[in-house]
Amino acid sequence: MPTTTNLDILKRNGLSVTEGRKKILELFLDTEGALAHADIEKQTDAAFDRVTVYRTLQTFVDKGIIHQIPTTDNSVLYALCKHNCEAGHHHDNHVHFICNKCGKTICLDDVTVPEVKLPKGFQPAQSAMVVTGVCSECRK
Amino acid sequence: MPTTTNLDILKRNGLSVTEGRKKILELFLDTEGALAHADIEKQTDAAFDRVTVYRTLQTFVDKGIIHQIPTTDNSVLYALCKHNCEAGHHHDNHVHFICNKCGKTICLDDVTVPEVKLPKGFQPAQSAMVVTGVCSECRK
DNA sequence: GTAACTGCAAAATATTTGCATCCTT
DNA sequence: AAGGATGCAAATATTTTGCAGTTAC
Numbered sequence: 001m002p003t004t005t006n007l008d009i010l011k012r013n014g015l016s017v018t019e020g021r022k023k024i025l026e027l028f029l030d031t032e033g034a035l036a037h038a039d040i041e042k043q044t045d046a047a048f049d050r051v052t053v054y055r056t057l058q059t060f061v062d063k064g065i066i067h068q069i070p071t072t073d074n075s076v077l078y079a080l081c082k083h084n085c086e087a088g089h090h091h092d093n094h095v096h097f098i099c100n101k102c103g104k105t106i107c108l109d110d111v112t113v114p115e116v117k118l119p120k121g122f123q124p125a126q127s128a129m130v131v132t133g134v135c136s137e138c139r140k
Numbered sequence: 141m142p143t144t145t146n147l148d149i150l151k152r153n154g155l156s157v158t159e160g161r162k163k164i165l166e167l168f169l170d171t172e173g174a175l176a177h178a179d180i181e182k183q184t185d186a187a188f189d190r191v192t193v194y195r196t197l198q199t200f201v202d203k204g205i206i207h208q209i210p211t212t213d214n215s216v217l218y219a220l221c222k223h224n225c226e227a228g229h230h231h232d233n234h235v236h237f238i239c240n241k242c243g244k245t246i247c248l249d250d251v252t253v254p255e256v257k258l259p260k261g262f263q264p265a266q267s268a269m270v271v272t273g274v275c276s277e278c279r280k
Numbered sequence: 281g282t283a284a285c286t287g288c289a290a291a292a293t294a295t296t297t298g299c300a301t302c303c304t305t
Numbered sequence: 306a307a308g309g310a311t312g313c314a315a316a317t318a319t320t321t322t323g324c325a326g327t328t329a330c
Contacts, residue, residue: 111259129268292320
């Protein structure tokens with residue numbers, strides 16, 4: 001299948017194509033793991049205003065291009081949505097893995113979050129799962 | 141079994157018993173759901189310095205008295221560890237539920253996080269799971 | 281009495297908002 | 306040309322650190 005480019009993604013979502021959006025999206029496409037706001041600033045050499053990065057990330061989340069990954073510290077991690085997510089109705093139902101050694105967060109796209117039986121009365125809408133441990137790279 | 145009091149918990153963990161620690165721990169014991177730093181400030185009428193609250197929460201986490209709950213926004217939620225957690229070696233392996241209506245985060249202590257099969261090479265240490273939806277109270 | 285805890289001040293960080301300008305379509 | 310995106314300045318909010326005074330044991 002043809003490779004999806006950052007341009008494709010922007011156009012498909014009806015977003016104007018700008019330098020910042022292209023670069024940031026490219027970063028996500030080139031990164032296996034997840035990215036934090038700070039990572040993006042660093043890896044783009046602060047070529048874009050801090051505020052622009054915030055707004056770009058928010059736009060991408062709204063459009064369902066990227067999703068936020070739950071963390072226990074007060075950070076926000078973002079990763080590409082690989083499986084046809086739509087704006088509003090989001091399916092990031094894969095497991096996230098955070099490596100204690102290299103610190104990377106990896107989307108395990110092929111591992112789906114299992115269903116759990118909830119107590120009476122609870123109606124689930126979405127599930128997220130984060131596993132910490134040692135990733136395959138760091139175990140070598 | 142006898143009720144565990146905030147005093148018991150503090151003593152058992154070798155912490156000095158102070159007003160702040162007693163009050164904050166009491167809050168957790170009285171709350172079904174999870175609490176954020178801001179909640180604690182509000183519900184104690186800012187009787188304690190903001191900094192003290194930060195430090196108290198950190199201490200409790202270090203001792204394994206409370207645990208942090210993963211969230212996708214940049215907030216940190218804390219909840220009591222009900223099942224004998226120990227400092228360092230932590231078991232908060234139950235599912236957390238965040239209600240979209242009332243906003244409460246509830247620890248489903250009886251729902252354990254299921255095991256998942258990870259790709260080759262990944263070694264898990266700990267898992268967390270968060271389910272969003274509508275809680276039993278709000279559905280009534 | 282001593283070690284530990286707290287409050288205050290201040291620094292460091294992170295996030296949001298308004299507005300004028302520039303770029304994409 | 307028009308609407309949207311960006312950068313800058315500044316307002317807010319959040320978290321951390323140092324230190325002196327106070328409290329628990």
